[in-house]
Amino acid sequence: MKHDVILHDVAKAANVSIATVSNVVNGKGRVSKTTMKRVQQAIEQLGYAPNLLARHLKTNQSRLIGLVVQTTKPGRIQDNPFYWDLLAGAEEIARDHGFHMILVSMGMPEETLDFVKQRQLDGLLVVGITDHRGEDALFRTLDIPCVYIDSYLNDPRLCQVCVDDQYGGYAATKHLLALGHRRIALLIGDIPMDQLHRYAVLQQRWFGYRKALDEAGLPYDPGLMIRLPTSVQGGYHAAAWLASHNDVSAIFSMSDIAALGLMKGIKDMGWRVPEQVSLVGFDNLFMSGYTLPALTTVSQNIVQKGRVAVKLLMELMDNKCSTSRKVVLPVELLVRDTTTKAHLTDRQ
């Protein structure tokens, strides 16, 4: 094609100045009905659309929100389907406010900072960081509105969105305890226990687990922590662990993904869920209700998490974030078919 249509072209066509056209476009200033009509017509005919680069350069904003996700290898986005739900929820609200979402894959920290400065991002949704590596300080230096998701930062001035992970862990464990289980293993992820504080979400669920144990007067046994990756494969391999721990009658997996792999692993060993091992997951993935048996799990709404995060960000931008700076979304235990009364003798 040719040259873009600009303010100037419209002005000429409507026989007015560019200032007037600008006023019409932005609904500002006083413009008479007749000229407004004429201008709108010209805009229509020429197919004019304002150049946001120019507008934003002038107004010193970008109406762009960055979704900052951690990367394993520098510059590479972590493989996690949940992010799409988060992004979808965020985009929905952002769009309603005239903002758009841009992806910021966080590799080297400085790169991320540069990105935000260069692109003049108006706000950030930061997923899953901790304040133990100074990452939060990093974003603080940026001095733009940030909403931290699943991050559990201690600074009360920070805006945060998460789910009630601790309650989730508590509810799942309590459910198993109520069914008579006493030796409940925790599929916690591939991390050393002394590094648990760096994975706040997992730590919170772990807290909930311990709390339920405490209330039941049961001791905490570090030997029941299964430290394998939070993945289908990791879960699958947890079955081998289970084979050498015959006193364990239930496993609480911190993710449905791992729970699915684990269920497969258990069945491949010839054991039955839930008759011989009870299983609880976390997340309520789209197919968790459709496994056989259907997975008992702690359900969370990730799309909603994205929505709420952007809403909070909008408030933060308007400086009217006097209300709740930390939003904890509810989780819900969905009891399905992978949990049943303890029958310890079955596998012994």
Add this chain to the structure above:
Amino acid sequence: MKHDVILHDVAKAANVSIATVSNVVNGKGRVSKTTMKRVQQAIEQLGYAPNLLARHLKTNQSRLIGLVVQTTKPGRIQDNPFYWDLLAGAEEIARDHGFHMILVSMGMPEETLDFVKQRQLDGLLVVGITDHRGEDALFRTLDIPCVYIDSYLNDPRLCQVCVDDQYGGYAATKHLLALGHRRIALLIGDIPMDQLHRYAVLQQRWFGYRKALDEAGLPYDPGLMIRLPTSVQGGYHAAAWLASHNDVSAIFSMSDIAALGLMKGIKDMGWRVPEQVSLVGFDNLFMSGYTLPALTTVSQNIVQKGRVAVKLLMELMDNKCSTSRKVVLPVELLVRDTTTKAHLTDRQ
């Protein structure tokens, strides 16, 4: 914080003109070693980062690539976890070329056009459109580089990336035929058969199915098309259909998602996979190998699809897209445990 650091500030600090700083930043023009050092030092100290809005306004580009996805409700992103893989692959390559990904949820067509024009997007990744609603023409009017993913547009000048859907459908069906199955149902999605051409990906797989049937000298039976949504729920309900079609010994589901639901539905009816019904899926989801029995499926690499699409887009931008304008990524039949020899008598 305060005011952003701009070219001017650096220039003053280094005692040079802004043009020289610009040259250093962009590695253009001739700058002496000593001044370059001085400028770089100033940049470092002040923490200068170029304002891309200004740069792009000047250079008339944005280094932004839009990922255009369909929405069901206007303005809302369709719920599909695959998109994250696509986005991740695309971002990986885009970032390597100094581009970033922005989300364009396509509701009303005009909105989308405005978005692209206003944000001055340099290129577009358009997912799953057809040329039967004139959507392709829409993007053509934009006159910016586009790569169409999973779209099967007829215009040979268009850049497209897809997988070999037809071969996938063919291979899956042929596999079932080789096992002795003769009545093979197709779980095709919630669309009228006379609208199939509007869903080119499904149509291609359907072509493959028919081709395999033809080669085996078997007639095509429209009565074997199961028209239920491509979702876990849809698949689950397909089990009821199966119950009333006892001559059907195998089902080819056009998506793993639906296949998972179907597997559950079949088992809930008390039937066994694969002894009584063989099942093939499509996609190879992350947990498809971990169902029980493990799902036989046609595997595709969606991350790779995203990568290739951006690579193609980059070539298109450089005008050196003389080579292949259409890339067909391979698919692979993964024979796992949901398919076995036909035993028609089992359920009759």
Add this chain to the structure above:
DNA sequence: CTGTTAGCGCATTCAA
């Protein structure tokens, strides 16, 4: 090798 200058398209004073 380095500095001066003129816009990119727009929003926004300030005059008329």
Add this chain to the structure above:
DNA sequence: TTGAATGCGCTAACAG
């Protein structure tokens, strides 16, 4: 109510 003029921060052409 409308228009002329200024500058957002940067690049690129041209001068020195």
